[in-house]
Amino acid sequence: MMILSCKSLLRGSRALLCAASVLVPVAASTGAQAETVKAVMMSGLRVMDPVMSTAFLTRDHGYMIYDTLLGVDSEFKVQPQMASWTVSDDKKTYTFTLRDGLKWHDGAPVTSEDCIASIKRWGGVDTTGLALMTMVEDITATDDKTFVIKLTQPTTLLLSGLSKLSSRPAFMMPKRVAETPGSQPITEYVGSGPFRFIEEEFQPGVRVVYEKNGDYVPRDEPPSWTAGGKVVNVDRVEWVTMPDQMTAINALQNDEIDFIQQIPFDLLPLVEAADGIDVKVIDKLGSWTYFRMNHLHPPFDNELVRQAAMAAVGQEDVLRMLVGNPEYFQTCAAVMGCGNPNEDTYGEEWVVSADIERAKELLKEANYDGTPVVLLQPTDIAMLAAQPIVMADAWRKAGFNVDLKTMDWQTVVTQQGNQKSPEEGGWNAFSTYSILATSGDPFGNTTLSTAGRKSWAGWPDVPEIEALRLDYARAANAEEQKAIAAKIQKLAIDKGVVGPLGQFRIPAAYDSEWTGFLEAPVTLFWNIQKAAE
Incomplete structure (x- = not known):
């Protein structure tokens, strides 16, 4: 624990919130200075399995460490993400091809068998997946990078389900993890997404740490919602739990944190009036x-x-x-x-x-x-x-x-x-x-x-x-x-x-030194970066 100083709050209206010192939990130093964004999310993360839970925070955790076969852009169009696809003339056979460079966080290549197991686990629990699987005749791997889904009838559910934004997106996991029954939580958190989950620094309900996945190969297209290139410009992302909203706002004002996912409406005037803080509704649809x-x-x-x-x-x-x-x-x-x-x-x-x-x-x-x-x-x-x-x-x-x-x-x-x-x-x-x-x-x-x-x-x-x-x-x-x-x-x-x-519609707030927060229905931490000093 440390006591926040008011010295840095004397810029314009930042002094408004500095009537008293505030106690805020701060992580111990990790040694070398890494480019880190510290965020206060809606609550503390405890439920880790994005298939077992429809909670938004678990979904947001999923987007940090996992990837999806397909994405959705801001025009609601389904786009390739991990895989591209072709469809037969009768609209009942879809062939998916994994793109090059996909690796799990443990270094193993992503294979068709991994994806098939992930689809089946998701499809046995998710409401869209349950309906979709009644129309699936077979899912088979052609080779390590290609698999085929045969439907009993044409349906829009296949592409919309595999690109689903929320809740319970169809995240891909290694086969050994995805073979966990859908009624049981997974115990290994290995994905292929743009960040790695740092388990040794995880404090359930208190603190979550992610590091940039250096092996991740983003797509070339500009980012748009969950489609396009997921380019990570930071070394670490830390989710710090602060149940008291006033404490979180003071921490943002005092440069102890960089981002608050949800600003309570009654406290909104405090951050709107503050210098050096941007307020933005990230999800414009609401x-x-x-x-x-x-x-x-x-x-x-x-x-x-x-x-x-x-x-x-x-x-x-x-x-x-x-x-x-x-x-x-x-x-x-x-x-x-x-x-x-x-x-x-x-x-x-x-x-x-x-x-x-x-x-x-x-x-x-x-x-x-x-x-x-x-x-x-x-x-x-x-x-x-x-x-x-x-x-x-x-x-x-x-x-x-x-x-x-x-x-x-x-x-x-x-x-x-x-x-x-x-x-x-x-x-x-x-x-x-x-x-x-x-x-x-x-x-x-x-x-x-x-x-x-x-x-x-x-x-x-x-x-x-x-x-x-x-x-x-x-x-x-x-x-x-x-x-x-x-x-x-x-x-x-x-x-x-x-x-x-x-x-x-819910406003977020962040230090104006940071840019690149994507307007999207989910909170995403790729694309953001800090202005050069």
Whole structure:
């Protein structure tokens, strides 16, 4: 630990935050001066397996050390990344060829067998992968650099799935790692991506260290989202956990850190007024926030009770407490996002505005007996702490018996997969958010998997939606897809699959000496560099 000095804060408005010294954990010196970027991410990293978790932080960790066969650019176009591809005339046979120079971090070459094992592990867990694998006839290696995927029918899911941005991208791993069952976490973190994970310096929930992968060969194209060249200009990236947001802002002002992934909206004026700090919304499309209910256990195993919960919560109430500044938020009933091609307004008359009386009537009709609702609230992420408070207040007004349980986000993440009843340590509801860039269709949108216990947390069982999702994958054009998406929207609202809470954009802040932060739906650490002194 060290006490921050105020001497360097006397430049312009940087002095505003220097009323008192602040204690900040600082890593021990590593010897020679390396070009290092120190970042405060949304929380501390504990869940390391990007196949087992849909958490954004685990996804961001994945992009540091792993690579994907395909990428997506800012025009939403699928591009080659680790591999190029050709497709047969009947659109049912895809041949993938790995590009030259691909090595795992242990020095071994990346092979087709590695990729096949990785695809199968991902495809056995991910909601897009599960649907895709029902259409895969066979995956075979032609040689060390070429493999073939044969489909039973044409589908858009193959390319969109292998290029998936979030959550749970199809990261490639060595075969020995990828053969770990999808129900078990991996224990070896070897990728082929632009950074190496430094395990000996890892402190779970406290500090993560990555070093530049000197063997990585970037593509030649300019970077765009997860496509193009991943050129690393720094030697090290350190993720330092600072649960207290004011501490993180003071550290940024005092040059102890270089980047804060998410600035709480109530503290935004402090960094906007400071000299030497840039504030930027990196994800221009933004995010949508929502809540999930556990369909397996009372009281949300009752459709009417789920509808009551959705009717009771007003989006503007949530967004004003979460964001405050209307420049950064908008209400929206569309479960696939306002502004996206599948935007739909069904349900807005009772999903957007709070209707406590309707909620009370629905609870009465459902014969709700006061069964406690265990609502999880993460306290260490500003973008997730407000929603449960507003929800709990609204639900209590409607007549729900709410048990608000506070914990850190990584504990919520580990709890999400717990299918036990609340009495046995499970849960009834939680809220989170997803990026709009990947929520605009029924496969990228994790909430729209409704295959019961095989689905994502909440485990809704709506066979009609599952059938419509497959129809969407087979649709001949965008018009057909939009018509199918409208049917999914109606079912998702009526069945209480997901409770939309509105949309918002999150600002990041960083030392203005750094440039090259890519505008993208995910936080990426290639392309950035420090200005020459």
